[in-house]
Amino acid sequence: MLFRSAGATLGDYLQELWGVDATFSRGPVVLRGEFFHDGWQVPNVADAATDLSGYLEAQTDLAPGVWIAGRIGAIHYDEVAGQPGTRAPWDYDIRRVQLAGGYRVARSVEVKAEAQRTHSNDPRGADADLLSLQLWCAF
Numbered sequence: 001m002l003f004r005s006a007g008a009t010l011g012d013y014l015q016e017l018w019g020v021d022a023t024f025s026r027g028p029v030v031l032r033g034e035f036f037h038d039g040w041q042v043p044n045v046a047d048a049a050t051d052l053s054g055y056l057e058a059q060t061d062l063a064p065g066v067w068i069a070g071r072i073g074a075i076h077y078d079e080v081a082g083q084p085g086t087r088a089p090w091d092y093d094i095r096r097v098q099l100a101g102g103y104r105v106a107r108s109v110e111v112k113a114e115a116q117r118t119h120s121n122d123p124r125g126a127d128a129d130l131l132s133l134q135l136w137c138a139f
Contacts, residue, residue, distance in 0.1 A: 014041040028061035047080040049090045065104040072097055092122035108138040 035054035055073030082088035
């Protein structure tokens with residue numbers, strides 16, 4: 001006889017995800033947003049582990065081929081039952097701010113610079129800053 005403990009396979013963690021996204025464009029301005037409700041049934045945890053997440057983004061063209069964009073995003077983790085009579089977060093909330101700009105050199109070539117600030121309420125101090133320069137080519 002084979003015995004298996006709960007949480008031994010991916011099938012033990014059932015996930016349900018609901019989301020909506022929207023885009024609005026007017027002239028050189030584009031607004032985008034996505035929002036999600038995500039939940040997992042986790043073995044040995046009475047409550048569903050859930051989170052709410054999403055982002056809002058605005059982008060505009062400054063001149064032919066030149067654009068700038070800003071994005072704010074967040075993930076909020078719900079609490080689950082902890083010790084009897086207590087509740088505890090199952091992960092740490094995250095908030096992110098991003099600013100970017102780019103130049104479309106040709107139809108399939110773009111240069112992009114981005115700065116990102118990420119903050120978490122993790123007591124171990126998981127905040128992070130990112131500065132990137134990217135060159136992408138489509139084939």
